[in-house]
Amino acid sequence: LAKTTQPISMDSYEGQEVNITCSHNNIATNDYITWYQQFPSQGPRFIIQGYKTKVTNEVASLFIPADRKSSTLSLPRVSLSDTAVYYCLVVGVTGGGNKLTFGTGTQLKVEL
Amino acid sequence: EPEVTQTPSHQVTQMGQEVILRCVPISNHLYFYWYRQILGQKVEFLVSFYNNEISEKSEIFDDQFSVERPDGSNFTLKIRSTKLEDSAMYFCASSRTGNSGNTIYFGEGSWLTVV
Numbered sequence: 506l507a508k509t510t511q512p513i514s515m516d517s518y519e520g521q522e523v524n525i526t527c528s529h530n531n532i533a534t535n536d537y538i539t540w541y542q543q544f545p546s547q548g549p550r551f552i553i554q555g556y557k558t559k560v561t562n563e564v565a566s567l568f569i570p571a572d573r574k575s576s577t578l579s580l581p582r583v584s585l586s587d588t589a590v591y592y593c594l595v596v597g598v599t600g601g602g603n604k605l606t607f608g609t610g611t612q613l614k615v616e617l
Numbered sequence: 618e619p620e621v622t623q624t625p626s627h628q629v630t631q632m633g634q635e636v637i638l639r640c641v642p643i644s645n646h647l648y649f650y651w652y653r654q655i656l657g658q659k660v661e662f663l664v665s666f667y668n669n670e671i672s673e674k675s676e677i678f679d680d681q682f683s684v685e686r687p688d689g690s691n692f693t694l695k696i697r698s699t700k701l702e703d704s705a706m707y708f709c710a711s712s713r714t715g716n717s718g719n720t721i722y723f724g725e726g727s728w729l730t731v732v
Contacts, residue, residue: 535717536682536717537717537718539720541723543660546706546726547726548708548710548723548724548725548726549660549708549723550723551720551721551722551723554718554720556718560664592660595727596717596718596721597717598646598715598716598717602715603648603665603712603715603717603719603721604662604673605652605662606662606723607660607661608660609658609659614667
């Protein structure tokens with residue numbers, strides 16, 4: 506599985522756009538890039554997933570360049586409630602299903 | 618939105634006791650997983666389950682652990698002879714298929730405290 510590298514922490518203010526970049530140099534052809542959000546004492550919550558170019562949903566956008574060696578999660582107009590840990594994962598198929606390998610993630614802190 | 622539900626939300630057990638953590642995966646999902654997160658540490662994969670058998674397990678998932686799908690809706694994790702170091706948040710997850718583009722959804726977790 507491709508190893509991911511992302512910043513340990515980021516700070517932002519309410520109303521700003523936050524971009525978290527993740528590098529995954531060894532991503533394989535069939536791998537997808539997935540981002541999860543986790544609040545303390547809660548389960549990881551799926552945010553967005555993509556394979557290439559740009560994916561957008563109601564909460565975030567995911568930008569993936571042509572070489573797919575990195576990706577950027579974009580959170581528009583963050584609020585205090587977006588303070589959480591954000592995980593970038595490269596998902597491939599192993600055995601009988603997906604096995605997710607979580608890193609330490611990026612701790613995003615949003616202030617007033 | 619469909620969700621994975623887990624019970625209990627918190628369990629305290631004495632060292633050496635057996636615990637069963639229960640999960641109801643999303644109804645049309647076929648792949649089921651257990652993960653755990655020790656306080657302050659990473660989320661770790663334990664086991665994946667498909668077609669009524671374990672498809673992959675980690676080094677953590679030794680003979681102390683077992684999983685079962687006793688009926689059409691529940692998925693359980695049994696931990697025998699619990700140890701202090703088993704104290705963690707245990708997350709159940711499910712996905713519709715095992716393909717890399719398929720989303721894995723997590724439950725809110727069961728917090729296990731071994732005393």
